[in-house]
Amino acid sequence: MSSSSAKEVLFGLYDDETQLLDAVRAANAQHLEIDNVYTPFPVHGLDPLLGLEESRLHIAGFFYGLTGTSLAFGFMTWVFTRDWPIIFGGKPYFSAPSFIPITFELTVLFACIGMVVTFYTVCGMGPGVKAKTLDDRITDDKFCIAFATSGLSNDDLGKLSNFFTETGASETNTKTL
Amino acid sequence: MSAVISPTRDPLINGSKTYHQITEDICSPTEQAPSKTWIIGFIVSSSLLAFGVFSILWTIYFGIGTWNLNRTIGWGWDITNFVWWVGIGHAGTLISAILLLFRQKWRTGVNRAAEAMTIFAVICAALFPGIHVGRIWVIFYFFPLPNTRGPLWVNFNSPLLWDLFAISTYFTVSLLFWYTGLVPDFATVRDRAKGFRKKLYSFLSFGWTGAAKHWQRWESLSLVLAGLATPLVLSVHTIVSFDFATSIIPGWHTTIFPPYFVAGAIFSGFAMVQTLMIVTRKALKLEDYITINHIESMNKVILFTGTMVGVAYLTELFIAWYSGYVYEQFAFMNRAMGIYWWAYVGMMACNVISPQLFWVKKFRRSIMVTFIMSIFVNIGMWFERFVIIATTLARDYLPSSWSYYDPTWVEIGIFLGTLGIFFTFYLIFARIAPVVAIAEVKSILKAAGDQYVEGHKEEAKKGADLNPSHEVHHH
Structure with a gap:
């Protein structure tokens, strides 16, 4: 979960938290390094899959x-x-x-x-902080998995696209954060 | 993912909502021009507010002599209103904090508006200690500052000072809790907005993205704040009751006051939540989110706390008799049968007798009965504070100084003004902020949405013997 200033990101949007959790499991199985996951509400069961430690x-x-x-x-x-x-x-x-x-x-x-x-x-939040949002629908009804793509080979990119297709992402897109 | 669905609970979200539909329904009131009802409500409440400001300035300019307080009755409508508003300000934190700890899912429909209500009620309450001292320009004497009296400090042994700390802590904590809950929802509104509104909500949402780690911290923060706010909310009205209970005045000097005040506060707070929610759900078309099940749950709390308050009233009478202490006995005889007997009757009728109707399920689930009852309880709880304060003071130790008190137009004006402040702020809130917690409602959709609950019930009927577990998998 790096937060460097400019970052190329490939992300997929899912329609349901069940799909999202399955996709995260699949990514773990394929040893893909997830950059971040964005959801419209707290999805329970996600933190251990992402290896997030309990907040201190x-x-x-x-x-x-x-x-x-x-x-x-x-x-x-x-x-x-x-x-x-x-x-x-x-x-x-x-x-x-x-x-x-x-x-x-x-x-x-x-x-x-x-x-x-x-x-x-x-969280790097506060009055006047501009949100680095990947898609406007993430705060509505889309569940998003993002991969950092800077320095990845075409092979790796192909792997990621395959991953999104296999796990049933409804859309994929790229963005520079 | 599996959602745990209760086999007995009724759904809390009706209309087979999708996540997107929830966003649409709750955001849309902030995205449309205000309705005629809203505008009329705003004009009325802001006029009351203006009259209240005028009355306050009148008080400050001409002094406390413009009120009808006298040497015998030193607290009247001012402290009655103070305690009434603080009490109303208790439901929000109860709903958001205590019900969060108890994992009551129905809180998600009403917590946002109830917390907003808490904050506005506490603002109204805090006004009265500020102006009732008369010389507002020396208000800094309230605070523990090395001041113009030399290095002389405030009295940390005084419940009045404890109250200052309690109210200001309560206000701060409620505000931070409420706003932190609002941030993700402001982000939802931001991501749908354009132009100026986009800028406004970008500012208000503090740069929220919905990242998994942020949600985790957000939930951790909510839980700990709830854990802190729970004893806090109990402490606030306990300390308000100490304002009376630590005095030596018969009728005030009773150990029953803290739990009795806390129960009364929750009672009146829930009544005000009902008053507001019944209007809000209708006006903003949120009946699918603030359902009759929510209303019934709150009516159960009203019945429970109202009955507690009733038991407290009767206990006071019993203990006064049983103590064999003539001054205590006189104080309570005077309360029930003295010059302010009508206030006592109003209190008993509104707070103790009328809520008993809620033993009947039909009444608990009737919107009309609930609305009328909520107004009754609000009136009854105002009377309770008036009874405790004014009737007790009116008959003090020396019959030669016995007195009577009724308010001047200034005192009435300030009270109407606080109603104006409360409703003006609430109306502005309902225009700007999502009045139902969007993210929290989404998070209970699969456990409490009607399509899931009904589906689960049908499944349970079919396979009652095969699958005794209540866990259902939805894909």
């Missing part, structure tokens, strides 16, 4: 959350025990139970913002 986003989320927890709890503790201690209702300065709600809220807030920002960053 949730691990990052845990650490963002932990930052929020320690920041909130640490800050309130500092304010009420060091910076400006005040007695409220006869309670001790360090009144930990009443710090829990804000600590919880900030944990969630930090985890959420951190994960969302990380998600867009690692």
Whole structure:
């Protein structure tokens, strides 16, 4: 899944996710290196076939959350025990139970913002980013397998065309990304 | 690929849709000129919004004295409206987060609009704490900033401050969750659009391509956000209830408040979702996606939470009697039979008695009954907050300071204004964004589309003894 600046791509469109999954299996069997797969919705069972490892986003989320927890709890503790201690209702300065709600809220807030920002960053997405779409119907009802073709021999290209015909792609096309 | 089809559930997508048909049906409202109904709705709601802005400016210019609050009754329509709107803002996250964790497929028909509703409701809610303090120019005192009072900080022990953190976190998380869900659908609209609309949706869709890895991360993000939003949504109304429960006022100082408020919030939120969805599905011709099965599922939630709220009301009365504490007993006698008895009757009738109709399947599946009921519940839940706040304050410790309160035109104007904000934003949302989550509906098509479910049922009938498994292979 490289993302170099200019890339020749040969892609095939399938009409159904069942065909797509079968085609990916066939490509694996023929040792064809798939560049990327694009679908209109998340297709379950696709990730293991493509050899995609589980996303580590949730691990990052845990650490963002932990930052929020320690920041909130640490800050309130500092304010009420060091910076400006005040007695409220006869309670001790360090009144930990009443710090829990804000600590919880900030944990969630930090985890959420951190994960969302990380998600867009690692996906290379954000406001103003132009989408490198292969076909407008991929966000509608087409399931797409793309192969990088830069530097491939005619033999290899023929193999890929055969692959698309055999696996029942409804269309094939080339595009430079 | 095999889709797991439940042998008992009814289909959630009608009309034998194909993937392309789903795209067409859900995108087309954003691609057509607005209907006459939409324009009329927009004019009415934006006029209300304008009147609300006027009333708010009036309040800020002349001060809180333009409201009828007095020394005895310090919270009136302002905090009633605040709690009412926050409560309404609970259904969206419940549908999108909790139902996602429970793998309830029917959420896909209504989650997008319900989340949008949540965000607009929270905006309306957040307005009231902002203006009820009177001097909005010193609003920064709310925040933990080293401020003009010297290095003196806000009181982190106060539920009012917890509330500030809860509401702002809830708003942020809901907004990010909702928008991230919208991105792939904006890309769908983008890929059908031309000219200016193409540019607009290119911007809104953040460069989405539908790559397998992106979908994987997107699903992972949705799941974790749902996991975080679930305790969050429970915490928000719990903290709102702490605004009352941690005080020492009889009638407020009760440990039952957190679960009772949360149940009430979900109850009123679902009622508002029903009000909006029944109109939306008709106006945008989305009856195949927001089906009678969706409506029935939501009515079951309304029945359940409404009954919980009813149990809470009765528990309060019982505990007041059982406690043997005369002030608590007086507070509840006063609630039911004091000067605001009519608000109590309204609350009981709308929230506890009327939803019991939903035990009857025919009523749960009737659009007319559901619509009327949703309005009843909205009114009842407003009364509940008014009952808790105003009737309790009106009869305080000293009979010499007992008082009565009704709103001025300014307070009514601000409330109407928030209705204006809510509906104006919702109407704009329904014009710009796909109101049903396109990608998510597509992903359940083969498990919940009517052609697949019916086909499966027929197959199951034929081979009931041969193939006891519910898994069917579709090619």
